[in-house]
Amino acid sequence: MLLFDNETDIDFLYYESIAKTILSIVSESKETPITIGVHGDWGAGKSSILKMIEKDLKDDTKVICLTFNGWLFQGFEDAKIVLMEAIISSLQANKKIGETIKEEAKSLLKRIDWMKLVKLGGGVAINMATGMPTPDQINNAIGLLKSEKPEEHIQKVLSFLKPIEEKNMPNEMHGFRKDFEELLNKAKVDKLVILVDDLDRCLPETAIETLEAIRLFLLVPKTSFIIAADEGMIECAVKKHFPYVPTYQGLNDYSKNYLEKLIQIPFRIPALGGSETRTYLTLSLIQQHLEEEVFNNILEKSKELLQKPWDNSGLSRQDIENIVGDISTELDEVIFLSEQISPILNEGTKGNPRQIKRFINSLLLRFEISKHRNLDEFINKKVLAKLMLLESFKPDIYDFIATDSAKSVNGICQDIKQVEESIKNNAEINWSKNLNRFKTEDEWFKKWLKIQPLLGDEDLRPYVFIAKDKKINLFLNNTNEKIAELFNVLLQSKFAINANINKIKNITESEALELFNLVANKIKEHKEWTMEPVGYEGIKALIQGHPSLQKYFINLLKTFDGHNVGIWVLSYEDIDLNPDVKKEFIELITEWQKTNRILKAGNLQD
Known part of the structure; x- marks a missing residue:
């Protein structure tokens, strides 16, 4: 049961309102020629609106x-x-x-x-x-x-x-x-x-x-x-088409003005909110479990809810039950799955419908693989979904939990178990020593910890095993060409990286974080730590261009094999570390030098 990623004229998101608005403008323009832009990120639903x-x-x-x-x-x-x-x-x-x-x-x-x-x-x-x-x-x-x-x-x-x-x-x-x-x-x-x-x-x-x-x-x-x-991609095309616009004219302004001249009326498709994501996810999951007439009745109810998304939490179990009657076991499972993951899936995907579909397809595909390997008795789809959320959006935390549980005799991650005890008692979170470094990253991880089911008593080894081929963010294939191009640049030599330094600096902070995670995952595949891993120079250039990433840099270093890491790690003169991060860096190196003879013989370069 995979969700097909094709444009459709079946409206799960009440985009009909955008389509009808555009048609009204076309009708009212009479004989006047007009250009209308339907803008949005890749996967936002532009093609479906055209349909x-x-x-x-x-x-x-x-x-x-x-x-x-x-x-x-x-x-x-x-x-x-x-x-x-x-x-x-x-x-x-x-x-x-x-x-x-x-x-x-x-x-x-x-x-x-x-x-x-x-x-x-x-x-x-x-x-x-x-x-x-x-x-x-x-x-x-x-x-x-x-x-x-x-x-x-x-x-x-x-x-x-x-x-x-x-x-x-x-x-x-x-x-x-x-x-x-x-x-x-x-x-x-x-x-x-x-x-x-x-x-x-x-x-x-x-x-x-x-x-x-x-x-x-x-x-x-x-x-x-x-x-x-996507108007951002078109603006980039304009910049490439007119590379020699004098800087005093402002290339960014010129690109926007040029685009405004070509497209008279722009429509921007907004990202999905929490209730819209839940409705979209629920409809996508239940469609194959219902007769067409019954599903269409639920679809009409969802449109009613989407008219005022601020006034409800989206399509609920009760809404479905009122139309269907008794809910089957299969239907109950997918409704629970939607309720379980939609809040933080919305944050992780930034409300992008295509990325939501891709996550669900990856989940269903991995579950099917477990069945064909006769591992389905060890794999709970709800636990798998929760772990895959972490794997997709916080890969550094996932790597720690996966490694810890894999080393455990019973597959239980003791750090997660300790944190969940305080959650069960509705107390302030009692962070373990190892998880403490992640707690201030953002609120997303705290929300993830609290969603059901809790994982403290779960043997996570089957889930780590079935995910062993996933070495990179699930959404790498959905990144735009600019990010994909820079990802490849950051894995090259220092000379090649320096040649593209302006491109690296000019990306947004969210794009920089996406790139950081992609390159960090590549670095984590490294085995011979005496040698500098591919991508390390790229990570340093990325951090220099986007200082907000420095906090993630320390977390990445902590995943290195400190006992065997080479002297290359002592050099950080390419990065203007802020005082707090620099202090953490020096403390980490000092700790490694206690057991690492190579590092002990070297000096930190400043």
Whole structure:
């Protein structure tokens, strides 16, 4: 029972309200051309909103709705031409208007063919300005005629050469817009709505060219473009496209202004709150256990609750019972699971629907593996879920607990047992010596300790065994390209890291923490501690650029094999440690020097 991560027009999150608002704006704009941005992080639900819009417009005879996925055409050719050709071809094939606009579509496709030929040669800029073919372009045209099937290219070459004295790019842009407008008038439709998806997954050049094609060629009366993209990624694309903007003009401001010019009305999808996460998680888990009609009744109840999420805690067991009646054992289990993990899963995923699904799929997959290995009698799904939350969002604490329980004769982590005794008695938490260093990290760990079931009497060894292949954060595959790129940089040499130091400094604090955890997990795989582990230089550069990570640095050092660690650990001149962290660092090294001969012979470098 896995949760499929596909866009859907089934609304678990009351995104219907966003879709209907966008449709109202499109309707009220009448013939005025408009661009609307649906913004949100990857996995926030942008594509699903486009699906809902498409579904609502499907039966409207006066509106043509087309979908364009820029990612599918990545790397084909000039992105402007691809978008324009895809739209004209789709209109030509449309059953409502295809015959009516046949000749106009042919004329527009001919203009597009001319633009393709302009792009064939190296002298594109001269051709755009003068309308005259360059030698390179003529050679390319001749090359087409010398190909194995010259007959396929003759008409293109003739249409390129014969009227060339009358054509130049500005005239073609103006002509294309005029012909496109005439096509829509002849089609006798009220609106052409074009849904553009996955633009933030494209390379920067493709993303910018697609947006510029919309603005320069296609934004004519009666058109509405609805563009789903993470605005942060598009801003990065703008920065890469215009790398030489003078610093006094402010590149960040320029990127935002440029984006605002291209997208007139932005919609930002908010992150899920606690009640919304619980509702989403519960619906996702119970859907496969219920008949469609019964589930749809629960879905309607959830929408009622989501209208005022501040006034309730989300879809509850009682809400489901009122509709279903007697709750089966399987249904009861998934409802409990949602109640158990949704509060801190919401914090850990920052309310991102895709990451919530990924966590649940990882949990279900790991449980299935345990069954096929005949370990299911030792694995409690509720305990597994609680441990996986810790593994995903606080890997350093998980590593300590996993190591401690693995060393134990009975698999019990005594530190957890001690802390849980105070929780059972509703007393102030009595931190063990080993867990004491984690208690001030944040409130998340304290909340995790208190959720059921408690783990103090559990043999955790089967859970550690089944998780032994998970050496890295569950969400590594969901990180954006920027984080993935920097992760690889931080595992390279000091020279390569220094070459990217500005990129490292310019990421947000939350991105820096994500990177820290990814690199820290890589370092923890290290076996030969006399040698410096891959990623250690990267961690130091990351901390230097983001001093707030210094507290995590000490926790990472405490996971090293202090008895065998090499002299490389004594050097910290690359990091401006604050006084408290520096004191902890020196105390830790001093403690290691008592049993480590290599360190005892060395001196701390300051």
